[in-house]
Amino acid sequence: MAATVKTRKLLQFYEQMVLIRRFEEAAAKAYAAGKIKGFCHLYIGQEAVAAGAIGALEKQDYVVSTYRDHGHALARGMSARECMAELFGKETGCSKGLGGSMHFFSKEHNFMGGHGIVGGHIALAAGIAFGSRYKRERAVTLCFMGDGAVNIGGFHEGLTYAALWNLPVVFIVENNLYSMGTPLYRHLPVEDISIKAAGYGMKGIRIETTDIWEFHETLREAVNRARSQNEPTFIEAVTYRYRGHSMSDPAKYRPQNELERKKEQDPIDTCAKTLLELGINQSQLDDIQQKVKATIDDAVKFAEESPFPPLAMLHKYTYVNP
Ligand SMILES: Cc1ncc(C[n+]2csc(CCOP(=O)(O)OP(=O)(O)O)c2C)c(N)n1
């Protein structure tokens, strides 16, 4: 790929990752101020996975996410306004204020949740991929999950059918080394999760990097395979979350210095370094930071000023209205 194309794409990735991080920092602040209720799981540290993977998709493709979904939604192009308003429980939110942090949805962006049940969405992703193959849409479904999801029944069901029926889907395990406070070695008998793919006759790839370009290239190949050959792929992205599992977790279970060591390989810093090497000036990166700050300030103001949904909405989406 020509250097200029790479630079342009990397600049986009840089902006997206900064957007996700600033969004999450603003969410943490609003949560501490009591403006966001319920669960709230932040994505800080994992930004390269969302941006690098979703950056390989086309408009008609689908994304299915977990309860740690803010970064995926933003990378998919959902606005900071509609995402922040959803966290605040406001009517202008992407799920009309009824879903909250764990249940972001957008029909416009083919963003199919936001799911609170660990692993419950994996068979759903296979179903969406089945639907788009059946309708010959040439659409690929990208399904994110955590390392804690791979022991769940839904994982087995989803991967079995994806492989058996040659579905255009890419499964990505974001292995951030912990399920809540439980480290990987206490809930999985293997360290390399990607080897599970062999049991389904599926291609398995393990990638451990905070270099978004390297990750993106891997994803592009997998997405192409799904689109052109209906061949599913199972990818393990080894990553790290900087914050606790949710806002109520002080994350005291980490070994000493682990967080500091991981931060030395920060995905945003790594991307900035590559961009500087490619000839981008620091002032261009500063401009992006300023632009993102304005976007986030605006999103918070929008969320604060938006109305709560009226009481009459309470049951509106409980049943399908013919
Ligand atoms: C079926 C089910 N069991 C338990 C829970 C409670 N729970 C919520 S998140 C979580 C840990 C999942 O960790 P992982 O899949 O590694 O994702 P991460 O939070 O690290 O992104 C658990 C056990 C749940 N939501 N659903």
Ligand SMILES: [Mg+2]
């Ligand atoms: Mg995890």
